[in-house]
Amino acid sequence: DQQVKQNSPSLSVQEGRISILNCDYTNSMFDYFLWYKKYPAEGPTFLISISSIKDKNEDGRFTVFLNKSAKHLSLHIVPSQPGDSAVYFCAASTGANSKLTFGKGITLSVRP
Amino acid sequence: NAGVTQTPKFQVLKTGQSMTLQCAQDMNHEYMSWYRQDPGMGLRLIHYSVGAGITDQGEVPNGYNVSRSTTEDFPLRLLSAAPSQTSVYFCASSNSGKVAKNIQYFGAGTRLSVL
Numbered sequence: 256d257q258q259v260k261q262n263s264p265s266l267s268v269q270e271g272r273i274s275i276l277n278c279d280y281t282n283s284m285f286d287y288f289l290w291y292k293k294y295p296a297e298g299p300t301f302l303i304s305i306s307s308i309k310d311k312n313e314d315g316r317f318t319v320f321l322n323k324s325a326k327h328l329s330l331h332i333v334p335s336q337p338g339d340s341a342v343y344f345c346a347a348s349t350g351a352n353s354k355l356t357f358g359k360g361i362t363l364s365v366r367p
Numbered sequence: 368n369a370g371v372t373q374t375p376k377f378q379v380l381k382t383g384q385s386m387t388l389q390c391a392q393d394m395n396h397e398y399m400s401w402y403r404q405d406p407g408m409g410l411r412l413i414h415y416s417v418g419a420g421i422t423d424q425g426e427v428p429n430g431y432n433v434s435r436s437t438t439e440d441f442p443l444r445l446l447s448a449a450p451s452q453t454s455v456y457f458c459a460s461s462n463s464g465k466v467a468k469n470i471q472y473f474g475a476g477t478r479l480s481v482l
Contacts, residue, residue: 264407265427287469298371298457298473299410332462353417353463354425355471359409 258282259347270367274275274332278345278358281326285347289355290319290330294341302343303330335365369393373458373474379416380448380481388443388477390458398463399441402469403427403454410457417463448481454477 260279268274278288286307291299305312305319305328312319318331332339346359374389381385392399400415416435430452432444437461441460447454455478457469 282372289470291473296476298459298475300473301470302405304470346410348469353461353469353471354400354412354415356412357402357410359407 256281257358258285259345259356259358261345261361263361265362265364266283267335267364268335270337270365272332274330274335274339274346274363274365275343276330276332276343276363278328278330279326280328280347282347282349282356283326284349285356287348288319288321288328289346289348291344291346291357292315293344294359299344313319335363337365337367339363340365371458371460371472371474375477376475378477380445380479380480382448382450382481384448386445386448387419388445388456388458388479390441390443391439392441392458392460393439393459394462394472395438395440396460396462396472397403398434398461398471400425400459401431401433401441401443402457403457404457404476405454413443413456424467437475445479450481453465453479 289304290302292302293299302315321328342360344360346355370462371392385461401413414433416422458474
């Protein structure tokens with residue numbers, strides 16, 4: 256039973272436009288959510304996170320929105336740049352335990 | 368600051384062989400974990416440790432063994448390699464539950480092929 260779902264395996268956007276990456280979860284005990292970015296042949300790197308007490312967190316071009324009632328979060332990248340082309344993983348955790356549950360990832364391609 | 372270091376970067380094994388994937392971190396992190404990444408499967412947790420001397424199973428622990436004798440090191444042992452263990456393995460660490468809540472820092476990975 257997949258608790259964190261990234262249902263779209265890939266997304267292609269034009270440079271300068273907005274990229275919206277979606278993530279759904281089923282476990283209502285999740286209270287902390289993270290997005291990781293991964294380039295080929297490298298380890299995932301932390302991008303942005305949000306606590307369940309918030310509905311939005313912004314860091315430069317990256318904004319994460321959380322809709323707890325819908326158990327849905329999204330990552331917005333504005334404007335998108337070719338260097339953003341990577342695999343993006345959504346992850347979630349409960350309480351103070353650092354154990355993370357990851358989604359399958361979505362491959363973002365930003366076209367010049 | 369090296370962060371999380373994994374060795375080796377690549378490894379080819381024959382079925383039935385054993386080996387140890389090494390992971391070391393220099394950030395004095397309490398929490399360490401091992402994941403495997405397979406196509407279309409995302410990252411799946413194998414084993415994790417919340418501190419020296421304490422380990423626990425994750426989602427896919429079968430065929431793997433771990434120990435945590437020091438804060439810095441968290442090796443992953445394959446006791447008898449099988450083709451199903453062909454994967455990319457990532458080690459991660461975090462300063463559990465403190466300022467950077469639950470943010471895990473990953474190594475560059477070990478690509479393992481079992482023939």
